Amino acid sequence: MTPRDPVEDWFARRGWAPFDFQREVWDAYTRGESGLIHAATGTGKTYAAFLGAVREALAEMRSAQAPSRKPRRRAEACPLRVLWLTPLRALAADTEQALRLPVEELSLPWTVESRTGDTSSAQRARQRERLPSVLVTTPESLSLLLCRDDHARLFADLRCVVVDEWHELLSTKRGVQVELGLARLRALCPHLRIWGVSATLGNLDEAADTLLGTDSTGTPHPHSHPRRIVRGVVPKAVEVEALVPETMDRFPWAGHLNTKLLPEVMRRLEEASSAIVFTNTRSQCEIWFQSLIAANPDWFAFTALHHGSLSRAQREDVEDGLRTGRYRVVVATSSLDLGVDFAPVDLVMQIGSPKGVARLLQRAGRSGHGPGRVSRIVCVPTHAFELVEVAAARAAIAAGRIESRDPLDRPLDLLAQHLVTLALGGGFTRDAVMAELRSTRAYRQLSDEELDWVLEFVTHGGTALRAYPEYAKVHCVDGVYRVTDRRVAQRHLLNIGTIVSDHAIAVQYLSGRRLGTIEESFVARLSPGDKFFCAGTALEFVRMRDLTAWVRKAKGHGGAVPRWMGARMPLSTELAAAVRTTLEQARTGTFATPEMEAVRPVLETQAQRSTIPRPDELLIERTETRDGHHLFVYPFEGRLVHEGLAALWAYRLAQFTPLSFSFSCNDYGFELLSPEPAPLTEALEHGLLSTEHLLHDITNALNAAELARRQFREVARVAGLVFSGFPGQNKSARQLQASSSLLYDVFVNHDPHNLLVAQARREVLERQLESSRLGRVLERLARSTVRVVDVERPTPLAFPLMIDMTRAKLSTEKLADRVRRMTVAAEKPTRSGVASVFRLGGGSP
Numbered sequence: 001m002t003p004r005d006p007v008e009d010w011f012a013r014r015g016w017a018p019f020d021f022q023r024e025v026w027d028a029y030t031r032g033e034s035g036l037i038h039a040a041t042g043t044g045k046t047y048a049a050f051l052g053a054v055r056e057a058l059a060e061m062r063s064a065q066a067p068s069r070k071p072r073r074r075a076e077a078c079p080l081r082v083l084w085l086t087p088l089r090a091l092a093a094d095t096e097q098a099l100r101l102p103v104e105e106l107s108l109p110w111t112v113e114s115r116t117g118d119t120s121s122a123q124r125a126r127q128r129e130r131l132p133s134v135l136v137t138t139p140e141s142l143s144l145l146l147c148r149d150d151h152a153r154l155f156a157d158l159r160c161v162v163v164d165e166w167h168e169l170l171s172t173k174r175g176v177q178v179e180l181g182l183a184r185l186r187a188l189c190p191h192l193r194i195w196g197v198s199a200t201l202g203n204l205d206e207a208a209d210t211l212l213g214t215d216s217t218g219t220p221h222p223h224s225h226p227r228r229i230v231r232g233v234v235p236k237a238v239e240v241e242a243l244v245p246e247t248m249d250r251f252p253w254a255g256h257l258n259t260k261l262l263p264e265v266m267r268r269l270e271e272a273s274s275a276i277v278f279t280n281t282r283s284q285c286e287i288w289f290q291s292l293i294a295a296n297p298d299w300f301a302f303t304a305l306h307h308g309s310l311s312r313a314q315r316e317d318v319e320d321g322l323r324t325g326r327y328r329v330v331v332a333t334s335s336l337d338l339g340v341d342f343a344p345v346d347l348v349m350q351i352g353s354p355k356g357v358a359r360l361l362q363r364a365g366r367s368g369h370g371p372g373r374v375s376r377i378v379c380v381p382t383h384a385f386e387l388v389e390v391a392a393a394r395a396a397i398a399a400g401r402i403e404s405r406d407p408l409d410r411p412l413d414l415l416a417q418h419l420v421t422l423a424l425g426g427g428f429t430r431d432a433v434m435a436e437l438r439s440t441r442a443y444r445q446l447s448d449e450e451l452d453w454v455l456e457f458v459t460h461g462g463t464a465l466r467a468y469p470e471y472a473k474v475h476c477v478d479g480v481y482r483v484t485d486r487r488v489a490q491r492h493l494l495n496i497g498t499i500v501s502d503h504a505i506a507v508q509y510l511s512g513r514r515l516g517t518i519e520e521s522f523v524a525r526l527s528p529g530d531k532f533f534c535a536g537t538a539l540e541f542v543r544m545r546d547l548t549a550w551v552r553k554a555k556g557h558g559g560a561v562p563r564w565m566g567a568r569m570p571l572s573t574e575l576a577a578a579v580r581t582t583l584e585q586a587r588t589g590t591f592a593t594p595e596m597e598a599v600r601p602v603l604e605t606q607a608q609r610s611t612i613p614r615p616d617e618l619l620i621e622r623t624e625t626r627d628g629h630h631l632f633v634y635p636f637e638g639r640l641v642h643e644g645l646a647a648l649w650a651y652r653l654a655q656f657t658p659l660s661f662s663f664s665c666n667d668y669g670f671e672l673l674s675p676e677p678a679p680l681t682e683a684l685e686h687g688l689l690s691t692e693h694l695l696h697d698i699t700n701a702l703n704a705a706e707l708a709r710r711q712f713r714e715v716a717r718v719a720g721l722v723f724s725g726f727p728g729q730n731k732s733a734r735q736l737q738a739s740s741s742l743l744y745d746v747f748v749n750h751d752p753h754n755l756l757v758a759q760a761r762r763e764v765l766e767r768q769l770e771s772s773r774l775g776r777v778l779e780r781l782a783r784s785t786v787r788v789v790d791v792e793r794p795t796p797l798a799f800p801l802m803i804d805m806t807r808a809k810l811s812t813e814k815l816a817d818r819v820r821r822m823t824v825a826a827e828k829p830t831r832s833g834v835a836s837v838f839r840l841g842g843g844s845p
Contacts, residue, residue: 007055010106021232022048026055028228029160029193036166036196036208039232041365041375045197046098046164048230053082053160054102057110078110079157080131083185085139085178086164089116095164096136103134110134115141139174140497142181143418147493149426151188158189163211166196167358170207171405173414173498173718179440180418183213187436199365200358202574203404204229210407210441237374238364238397242381242390243268244598252383253602253799259291261380265349266295268378269329272347274322277331278363279351280569282307288351289331289536299329305536306332310516314535334359336366348377353389355667356572357396358403383800384602385668387595388586389571392578394593401574406772407441412454412755413719415443419458420483420492420720423474427482430455453755455481457719464751473720491723498718506548507534515539515551523549570638571667573773579668580615580636587612606796610789618689618781620680620788621798629677632798634669637777644698644774646670651701652688653678664804671801680788689782691775698771711767712760713740719756 007026011018022044025037029052039045057078084099086092092114100112110133113123117140127135131154137145145151161182169175186192196211212227243264245251252258269275269292279285289305304318304327315335321327322345330336348367354360364377379390396402415437422428434451437443456462459481461471473488474481483489505523507515515535526532526541531554533539540554571579582596587607591597606612613619613634621632635645642665650661650672656679664671672678680688713736716722722739747754765771794802 005055006058006106007051007102010102013105019044019048019232021230022051025049025195025230026052028230029053029195030056032191032193033228034194034212035228035230036198036204036211037230037232038198038201038204039230041199041362043232045199045232046095047102049162049164049195049197050082050084050099051102054106054108056159057081057108058106061108078133080133080135080155081110081157081159082134083142083155083158083161084134084136084164085142085161085181086136087138087168087174088165089138091164092116092136092138099134099136112136117141139169139177139181140499143177143421143496144493146181146184147421147424147489147496149424151425155185155188158185158192161185161192161194163194163196166198166207166211167201167405170201170210170407173408173411175210176408176411176414176440176442177418177498179210179213179442180414180437182211183436183440184422186213186439187432200361200402201405202358202402203406206407207405213439214441214444237368238361239374239376240360240364240379240390240394240397241376242379242387242595244387244594245381248384248598248601253385253796258382259288262291262295265380266292268347268349273328274325274345275329275347275349276322276336276345276363276366277329277349277351278336279331279333280353280355282309282333284351285331285333286533286536290533292329292331293536302326302328304330306330306335308333308335309518310535311514313514314516348375350377350379352380352382353386353571353667354379354393355389355569355575356403357393357401357574357578358572360393361397361402381595384599384796385800387599388579388582389575391593391595392582393575395582396574396578401578403572403574410443410446410450411718412450412759413715414498415446416454416458416719416756417492417496419454419481420473420488421496423458423481424483424489424492427480429479429481450755457756462747462751462754464746464754471721492720494726495717495720495723505544507539508548508550510542510550510552518549570640571636572638576637576667583612583636584615587614602796609793609795610791610797611787613787614785616784618784618786619797620786621791621795622680622788623791623794623798625793628673628675630794630798630802631672631674631678631680632669632794632801633672634797635777635781636668637773639665639667641774641777642666642670644771645777646672647701648694648698648774649683649688651697653680653683656682656686664801666800666804668797669801671798671804684786689778689786691778691782694775694778695765695771698765698774707764708757708761709741709744710737711764712744712757713737715756715760715763716740716743721756 008018021037021039025035025048028035037045037048039048082099084095086095096112096114102108103110103112112134113127113132114136115124115127116138119127145154148154163169163178163182166175169178182194186194194212196208198207201207208227208229243261245261251260265277269277277288279288285305285307289303292303293300304321306315306318318327318330322330345367348363350360350363354363360377360379361375364375366375367377368375379386379393381387381390419428419433422433430451434446434448437446437451453462455474455476458474459472459476460466461468465471473483473485473492475484476482483492505518507518509515515537518534522532523541523544526544526549528542530541531538532541534551538554539551542550542552544550583603585592586596586600586603591600603612610621611619613636619634621630621634623630623632631649633645633649635642637645646663646665649670650663653659653672654661657676659674659676659678661678662673713722717724717736717740721743722736724736744757744760747757751757791798
């Protein structure tokens, strides 16, 4: 008689029933397969990935206990069997609790623990002697374990690795760090099974290949069984709603900080038993928290905020408060995006545009967080055109158009760090490490010359630094590369990882309690007595000492809100395409959703004064004001691409006539302002939209050397060239920038072919300007019909760009006063613009 499946029985005892995709993963695991699980948030991915290993262990226990044998005592806890990698420390505690539940209730002799930067020293000490059966940890902690010279013994019995939230890691250096760690584990455990867990991802095949490894030709790594992609079949309904203003007469056309819909937001929150209000930036998070409390001070008792610059103690308090119901409303950034479970949260709100389809789905998944439940999200526009983005995002979700995340290719700074890790963890040989590296997607095309250059870098500091012993970190003896210097080992352990944030200053009360962190550049502008908000509290700045801003509670409620770096979130490729499609429907008179009906007067004004561009058109508006001659260009491709296009156009236009340009950008387009008319017609006829010489032109258009110098700070830190300091002795951002700038100059002048400098230049173009996307956009625009419209005054699409340009200028006139005056002028009736059409590609006027 076939024994019953204990996992299925456990589900039944808890009143659950496994889904087919969960059974598919368990059976694939039993056959020795690896793969990627792609399913919506809250549909059981965690137990799909984990319970295959549990079922296998239970089967082994049954087979080891033959009926003829005497009953055995409970087996001792087994060594490490399952390694669970999570991108956030905040996820580790919840994941550990979820994994421990079936282990204990099924009487499996396993221990389940986590190991992150928050793990106690006592638990770390125990884990140094013996790892638990199931270890939940981060990519950085895995690298630290690989630094141990006995790591082969630690991982000898490892059967399974699960990488949680793989879509969050995929296109980052932390994702490459995971690839390198998995390559090492595959070399140690040839029959290792690897499973990724992901939601909201467009390029599943590429994601799976990146996770599981490839060979030098890009062919999936030769596992004993083929890789498998398992799609969750549980239908996860998502409802997207927007708060629509009663009238658009005074609703802003620009900005992201306005709170005009606050009364309606509070009404919705009052009806909810628990809610998360997501914002896109930490500044926006602080502003909305303060606005809610100012509107009703009684809400302070059950309202909290959560973002990455708060102290760990405060974040954990908020997370616990959501679970227990102590906090009904939490205003948060992406720090609560991922899989920390707060069910039930019955309302999720999104302040402003989500900027991406996947991000909207991820946040919507925080409500209805369970199989078969509906996820609902209410979007709160901060200006009129965000209504268009909400309608476009809903259409993209219905069409299944989710953003892809492109893996990184050969980051050599991280390779240098990893080679020191392997040298510290027992040593390596060149041929063995090359085979290991080429089993990853990131380094499958790594050349012998590149590896030899990095080996020379970690052993001697490269060509320019050979005379300095401190850069000789690794020594090669009899073909084996090892770290022999204890100080090098200590600094490397403190330097592991790829997260290089802008230098943060601790904010601490004079009485001792720590509140969180703010940027060093913000603190530099404060004088004693100045007031500002942090962690939802009005504070008075007292002094700056030991990289700490010492504060006391401020009297009153006024004060500045800190601005943290990292707020430049562009419109994604998929959402930008959906916006163009939605605007085309409006152009033809179709306003099918409440959001589009609400924004209809604004779009009709745009059509009257100029036009709404078709998807195969590039609209350019020209006008003259007292500030000069304006060109407004609307590719609808996102802020970063538009910054690159604006710089490129300014450079190419100046080749025809010497001109100085100022420019501003948003997600819909960019503005070029010059004292004299730009030679637009001539430039369009002679390759303004051409992709030829793109790299040369964009490099010359920007101060590329200075941008690369600043980017080199991150590259230098990851590669181990600069050291941020020992605990309690951290260096300031200015010191780190000075050290990396000095090294950058040394390499540029004395080692011009330095591969880390070349990497910094590539990263500037890709991160700052999305250069690969920029090239694709230029190709699309070159095929489009260019429509040039002369307008008497700025149109609704142009107005936000003019506001950004005005904000950047110094004037004795207050910005709000000038915006008010510009608004009055913009509302005056005007005749339709005069259009001319350039047929540079396909399409018709």
